[in-house]
Structure formats: C-alpha cells, structure tokens
Amino acid sequence: MRIVVTIQHPGHVHFFRNAVADLERREHEVHVFAREKGVAIDLLEAYGIDHEVLAGGADSLLSLAKTQAAYEARLLCRARRIDPDVITGIGGVAAAHVAAALRTKSLVFYDTEHASLITSLGYPFADVVCTPACYRGDVGSKQVTYPGTHELAYLHPDLFEPDPSVLDEVGVDPDESFAVVRLSGWNASHDVGHGGFDDPREVIERLEAAGTTVLVTAEGEPPSDVASYRLRTPPERMHDLLAFADVVVGEGATTAAEAAVLGTPAVYVNSLSLGYTDELSKYGLLYSYNGDERHEQALETAVSILESEVDVWERRRDRLLDECIDVTAFVVRSIETTARESEPIPASPAVNPG
DSSP: OEEEEEEOSHHHHHHHHHHHHHHHHTTOEEEEEEEOOTTHHHHHHHTTOOOEEEEOOOSSHHHHHHHHHHHHHHHHHHHHHHOOSEEEEESOHHHHHHHHHHTOEEEEEOOOTTOHHHHHHHGGGOSEEEEETTOOOOOOTTEEEESSOTTHHHHSTTTOOOOTTHHHHHTOOTTSOEEEEEEOOOOSGGGTTOOOOSOHHHHHHHHHHTTOEEEEEESSOOOGGGGGGBOOSOGGGHHHHHHHOSEEEESOHHHHHHHHHTTOOEEEEOSOOOHHHHHHHHTTSEEEEOSTTHHHHHHHHHHHHHHOOOOOHHHHHHHHHHTSOOHHHHHHHHHHHHHTTOSOOOOOOSOOOO
16 A cells, blocks of 8 residues: 655654554555654654655744645645555644545544644544544544554553663663653644743752752753753653653643653643543543642642652553553554545454553
C-alpha cells in the first residue's frame, strides 16, 4: 500500500515513528511530510525517518493560517503524484483536506478535546477518527475508540528502555534527587486564554527547598529568571530523563502524560483538563490541578511526593499497562484497514502488549 503520514508537531513524530517502521517492515510504501514546529524536524532526523519538509514554522495565528495553507497546497501536489491509499495524521486537518480533494481515504488520530479549531476543520472531512476511550468528545459513526493513550505508542516498555547515561549528560548523579519542570509556550490555538503556574521561579525555589535538583524544559524561551535552569540535551533524550526523575511538574499535558506512563509521578498544572490526564489520574500516576488555586495545590503535592518514602509508582504503572492495548499495533492495523476500505477498525482487547 502507499501511505502518507503528516507531521506537524514533535509529538506526532513520537506517535508515528514505531508505526512507520512496522509499516515499512510489512513492505508498504510510506511517505512522511512535515511542517516545522518546535523540534519536530530534529526528531525526524534523530530517528532516521525519511521525510520532506513542506513548510516552515509560525509564530502567530495569522502566520499559522498562511503556513497551514502552504503546507496543504504542497502536500496536495506531492500526494497527487503518489496516489496514496490512505493519508493519516494527528488532528488531521491537512490529511483530511488533501484526502478529500484526491478522493482517497483519511485516518485521523486525536486526543485533545478542547482543540475546537482543529477538530472543526479536520473531523468533518475525515473518514475515520481514532481516539482513546477516555476522550470526552463524540465524533459520531466515524469514531473508533481504544483503551490506551498516545504516549503508549512510543513509551511502552516493549518499545522503550530508558538510558541512564542521560544523567551524565545533564550533570545529575545517579543517587541524586531531581525534578523536571516543564513550561509551556501558550502560543498554540487551543492554549489561548489559558494558563498554568503563577510564578515559575517560585516553583523552582519550593522544589529546591525540598532538597531536590531542578531541571527546566521549556516550549520556546523560558522567563529570564529561570533560564539558568534550562536543560541543554537533545530532544530525543527527554524521555530518558523523565523516566529517571523523582517527579515531573509542568504545564504541558503531553509531558505530564509521558512521565506518568513511564512510572514517574507527574503533577499537571493547567487551567485546562483533558480526558487522558483525568484517565491517568485514576491510576494515581498523574495529579491534575486546574482551578484558581492550582499553583499552590500543585506545589504542595510535588513536595509531598519528594518527601514521601512510599514507592508505589511501578505497581500503578503495571496496572495501567495491563488494562491498555498495544497502541502501535492498533495504529498499524487502523492504517491498513482504512486503506482497504474495510469495516470500522475494532480495538484490541485490553491485554498487555506482547
């Protein structure tokens, strides 16, 4: 089969990279087309994924609209020559639009309910929309749900083993307690009007007072008064670091979810809540604070985790893995089934992958 994969965010690289490898092993012809966003291109290159960059980045909603239009026009041109059996992507705006223009099949994966601009532009044109079972939205008859999260497509222990050498790279002793603080850029279309921490500097000071080393990762440039704490490590090494941290405290839902599925307690601080953050909260792996007092509540929880001698995280992670499916296998099966124009894709039973 001929398959087009669209990449418009670093998280899309992680989600699709194992599926792309599996599809190629199954002798399908896979074409990856990317738009510059954050470290997406760096990740594609680091993982050795053959790709073509069709558009640059954007720093405002107006420039994003222009960039998206250019990306879709170029994708249409490339896809017309390829004549794909299916076009897929996360969010799926470009994938669904181009597939509709070419009268081929489109398959969209998504997990972010409040991204109303993306869903309103993409869902109506998509043939199949796959969401985690915890997704709060109802997409109708084209929706297929599965027990799992996007992060399990690349951080399940069958697919990922953290490398402790990352600690040397960031200057942390293996016996040293450390916390990762993630700051969001707040420039995505679905972030407008929302917020996280009141004061990132206070977050660092409170964690340091609890006796832990603090490492900051930021989307864009962090505030000047915390810039000295910023990590300088390749983006493909971030998951190694999250796996060895004692706690991850952040404004980004994806980073919090990644830490949680790795068995690292995560404290998510954001005025927005999502189906998958609530789902991970049920397993006791993620603590979500969204109200007016979220800043103080989150800090109290993070400090209590650092001061606790109880280690329950691996057991909680095992329960999560037992109740979720092999997400990468589901992605591959969904792509093949959609390309064949078959019946709706069934989710696998909730069994441990492998």
